[in-house]
Amino acid sequence: MPQPIQWYPGHIAKAERQLKEQLNRVDVVLEVLDARIPFASHHPQVDEWIGEKPRVVVVNRRDMIPSEILSQWRDWYQAQKIQPVFTDAKKGTGVKGVIKAAQLAGKAMNDRRISRGMRPRPVRAVVMGLPNVGKSALINRLVGKKVVESARKAGVTKQLRWVRISDQIEMLDAPGVIPWKLDDQHNAVKLAICEDIGAASYDNQLVAAAMVDLLVELNLEQHLTERYDLDPLDMSGEDYVIALGDHRFQGDRERSAVTLLNEFRKGILGQIPLELPN
Structure with a gap:
């Protein structure tokens, strides 16, 4: 096992704090994972942060694993009562499914508003996940043009910003958040192999x-x-x-x-x- 990998640049602590503040304002959480390492790219505290909010699991980079493995993952998630959306954000494959899932997850919020005599409003979704799993590329695909910076390296998005996808959906693009301490070094090594962590750490x-x-x-x-x-x-x-x-x-x-x-x-x-x- 290589020497311990730890990576927690200064902007991430601030981004994490801001993200937790904004979570109260969102209706649905889109958690983006790396298809090559869905377990290792899941932030261990996400469940605790989002509580009862609806979550859509977006498994990105579907093009980087064989289709039979993708089917195995789909079966595994469905057995956990999770309906995953598999995407290739670079090419745009599967992104319509993300919009559909987000709207469906946010429907309950608007149903509640209507029942109280309020007008429906756009569903507010947050796109969150570890650095470099493809969150910004996904948002650019959802909007249909480049609205947020995206690159094949960790730590490009430095601040939170709202992006209007359509009249029905607004999305919060959040910087990649990573645990301040990587306790599972096997996972940390996989993150390094997949470049989902800063190169300075390994x-x-x-x-x-x-x-x-x-x-x-x-x-x-x-x-x-x-x-x-x-x-x-x-x-x-x-x-x-x-x-x-x-x-x-x-x-x-x-x-x-x-x-x-x-x-x-x-x-x-x-x-x-x-x-x-x-």
Whole structure:
């Protein structure tokens, strides 16, 4: 296991405080997860923060896992009485389902208003999740144009802002929130592999080695063998990073590690889930 990964930049404490204040004003919570790591990308305190509010689980990056694994996750969530929405925010796949689910979840609020003789109002939804799971890309897709900054790295959204999706829906784009202390280091390593945590918090070589070990553990090592013509089965992840450096990069271990991580993150190694619904 690599050295402890901890990442809690200054703006996150402030964002978390503001988010908790705004939660009183929202009708429905859209929790965005990373399809490669739905367990590790779930913030452990979200349940406590939102209480009884309706929640829509949005599993983003559906394109990065095989369809049979996606079906397994759908079955798993449905067994927990959760109806997930699977999206690819970059391409826009599944985003209509997010609007539909948010409107349905907010319907009870407007039914109450009407029963009290009040006029219906737009449903207020908050989009929340860990850094870099695709929240801003999702909002841009929902609006149909780029209204919030989005990039493939953690910590781009720094402040809360309301975005009007339509006459029926307003959304609060919240910065990624992460636990101030990452107690589960296995999950922290998965967040680092998927780039759902700031790069300053980890060592590329240690995380790349952990990724190789994890792929072997999940019987997915063929992705590495096919891509690099180097079988990881007879060596540790650390030795694999070294061997790949010797094999491809004149002994440069850092370049070897960065290549492994980048090619996983960009999908060049294939559709690879790092967690399965057990």
